Amino acid sequence: MTAAEMLEAADPVCLEDVRAHARAVLEPGIWDFVEGGSGTERVMAANRAAFAEVALVPRVLTGVAEADPRTRLLGGHAAMPVAVAPMAYQRLLHDDGELAAARAARAAGVPFVVSTLSSHRVEDVAATGATTWFQLYCLRDRAKNHELVARAEAAGCGALMVTVDVPLMGRRLRDVRNGFVLPRHVRAANLDSGPATEAHRRFGGDSALAVHTSAAFAPGLTWRDLAELRDRTSLPLVVKGILDPRDARSAVEAGADAVVVSNHGGRQLDGAVPSVRALPAVAEAVGGACEVLLDSGVRGGTDVLRALALGARGVLLGRPVLWGLAAGGRRGVEQVLDLVRTELGQGMTLAGCADATAAAELRTERTAAHA
Template structure:
């Protein structure tokens, strides 16, 4: 019988043979249990928005510029006032010890080595203090909990732990209906827990329900559906950290965020995991970026959802993004080979972005924002 060491060795070898993120996805799918893979890969409803996120990217084409000196290229940029070696941050994803024993710790070490911000989730399986101890730039993602005081306590805890920004997710009053998880009766194994919630709040995610997903039942009990702009204003007034709103698709919402002093918005449909039929983020991006600029700027625009390579990052920059978040690809790397797998994912993105910049006639990230992008039918 094969043991875990054998499987890990095979997975590590698979990452060496991964020449793009599609290769890494195949490695992860081969090593993960089916219910865990479905939890990572799945979307809500009939998964129309999940598919549309990729289809929208695939319909975008860049008008490359020529006769520009691209003999020296750089992917260096700044995100929320801090230097980053590429315009990419690792998105918040819950329960990463489902995929590897070290979970968020391995992913955070890889992000720090790659010079990319790492976002710790409210539902992280590792406490924020342990993740910030890894080093690098760490952001903290907040869900608005039924007890607002607990949310604000988490914000203070993240600030005290050394996080560089707070990211409030605003598109999850409750978890979208995810059929794969419901069919699987998905529940967390005993060794995986929400490290930032107390034992009572965590327990529902572990007990298999009679029907459906235990994780969905858990989040419905823990999250508040009453989050409003007044709560955003309160959080803004209580923290000195840069504040990011994740889950913005409407230009009017982006403009309101600027008015409240938000430092960045993430154009996102939650990776196709909330409203099935929601607009793909890359389609919403130009109008959101325009609304932010018209509202006075001073607020960065990030894109989340569907990014699967360096050319996708180039397209997002050209459409008005300051950077992107990647969620599923680092998880593929984590499942395949832990820290080394996540680092391989980020190295692939960096290499592909440098290549795409040069072939498009851009010596750096700033020049990519001057490119024209055409959407084909």
């Protein structure tokens, strides 16, 4: 049975259903690339445990019959406080890759963030008509950095998101054990023009992707580099990979319009604080001077509601989008986003929240993860 036939036979009723479909159809090495984290993978588990510890305190008799999850993200309208996170090499999951996911984001009315390591060019993704933001990994080749920013602007991207937590790629043991390499038809379309790169060749004792990114990415970045990017573009500037409130304040001082509280989905520093636990302190530190988004561990609409209550303007949704892409291409991603919107809307109504502003005023309590 094909992935599409599986979806037709039993439409998913929760994101875990989509995850099961994706795992059934993906090759084990690709599944491990999507699902894996760095080191012990305890940070991935901690992300989920930290969400489970956030108990919402609902309001009653607020007159809410049906909540409205619409909001504004970076000055633009969004059907819900969600954007699709930047994720590399989506053609690993489906031939249409980022194009299918972006079309689903457009249908859902949420922004789509194009990765530097997208397997389709930023120009082609933007041409889908989705609200598109561009994620930049700062490269050793500064001229290439400048070219990528100019291309994103020319393509009509609405924001520039700079990822700052990857001076090198975290050691992802699943990929190392699998000797993971990219298939020949998948490449970083915004960067690669030759027949093959390090990402397509096996390296003993290391991930091919780690070797590739080590050669391409600039280590040792400073706030001066961020200020240079701020001066180079008029796009809203988003800094992704913030966990310490001091860094959030520095980002604001450097001209950031938003920060993303993120531990890279548990794929970078093994032992990092869960993103949702870091969120309240970061939100307090910036004091409304910039927007605050949350990334890492979001697995449904209730998690979005928790993030709003803890100070986020919205969230970036990552792995569930890849599950949907693997399970059914554009339709699979549309189902993922629809499930998130349904759960969020119901959660807001049950919590007595008419809109995102009311959700931000909810109280929370911290409880045991198993409760």
